[in-house]
Amino acid sequence: MKLQVAIDLLTTADALALSHQVAPHVDIIELGTPLIKNAGLSAISAVKAAHPDKQVFADLKTADAGELEADLAFAAGADLVTVLGSAADATIAGAVKAARAHGKGVVADLINHPDRVHRARELAELGVEFVEVHAGLDEQAQPGYSIEVLLRDGRESGVPFSIAGGVKLSTIAQVQASGASVAVAGAAIYGAPDPAAAARELKEAIRAAEPAAV
Template identity: 25%
Template structure:
């Protein structure tokens, strides 16, 4: 038997990150303990954790430095505050009932400790490592996090050291702003004016990509580091190459033309899966798209199906006195979701006046182009749409909204008693 725990506590160079294994002396953790204690490694030599010299904690605990110990100053941080912090946290975990007293002689703990070489404050090193070790033990013994917690947080959490967010489309609806432009200065002005919200997705439109190349995605990323960026390539052939090019420029999604052959579509979607980005299948001018979508294997269904009205056709009909009502395929949204399980985006003639109708019919992504990018007040025009969307999914969350459920913890504590 062995259990795994992890915790990060603190801030600045003194922050503590703990990884640990708890298990039987006669099992794999015990073997790792013995190997670690008897193996010398330059700069990473493990040491037993003691409350004070000549008083080893129980269960016996091995500290493994994650960062190279380069000199005596680095060593003093490990042998002093970190060593004592870990030892006391282990003893307190026994006293608090997380580790049964009757098991302490049969168990060992291996603790990996991170100490930044630039850390100076010994008090903080002690405090943070004590808290992180005790929390990691508690989490290990309780099996935290549950798989439900992992799945709920996987698309929401951010790593503090990364410095940027990776957005996933987990809580529609979203507003996709199509930058169908041929001017970089205008693009930069629009991006500066667009609301910086999670619900706003940015599309590098086909004209933009054709004039400036797929590298324009990288330019957008420089201006909006945390944005969800779509490369509207309308890929028809050699999708693997084009998708990889867009992924290399940090695109979050690539639009593939539904007019391509089934083989081309499958290859392009396979490449998006390989690159870890979203696939968008644009069904513009595809006559029997339900049949085509059904022909795509389940494991290669697109992440997003785009129901796209042809702008040139719409203009021609209007010029000849025709009625463009019903040109969207909004009535087919639920059928498409039934076939593919995908999100559905709608584009073509959508304004704030009819956006709620599209959402009510099941649209997950509303694509707006001319209404926003052709406006003198880009921010106001975008807000006209966003007023129908509600707040960003995470705007009410606390910065550290990742804690264990208190009620569950209280129940676990009662069981221990």
């Protein structure tokens, strides 16, 4: 399972500062939607130039004009871009077309979708790299929220998936056991007193839970 850091900061300088701290311990560097809206596509280029060995994930959450928006992000240096899972099939297909032209990938974000399991299967058929089973910050703040809802939907979908929403040291083993391809940690890393140490601990926990090589 890969570890993805979600950088939900607002400036390129802050994103670069954080990425330099955590890059040795993560596989994917995600540039959050607020960052890209505030700093523009240049933030993607800057982070990719600083970390050419990492996958850079542009969290566009595209809802329309899939091919155009994905093409812009890929041209700026993104390796993965998000489209909303609730977007029209034509929007998803357009983003996938752009990804194939660039040799990159599309991730479909299932945030707020009423039937994540069924839609995840449809999205896989449309050619996305994987689906992100995601609870946003507002959903996580609701009383009674549990990451187990995401883990259940990911398991039941039967397609490659990531988990975003409550991934932290106390839940990382559950995420790995669910069969997720990627664990997305945001506040657990960028909100920690020592982000590098937090990322390292998560990565070590993932490695510790991996089956022993035969």
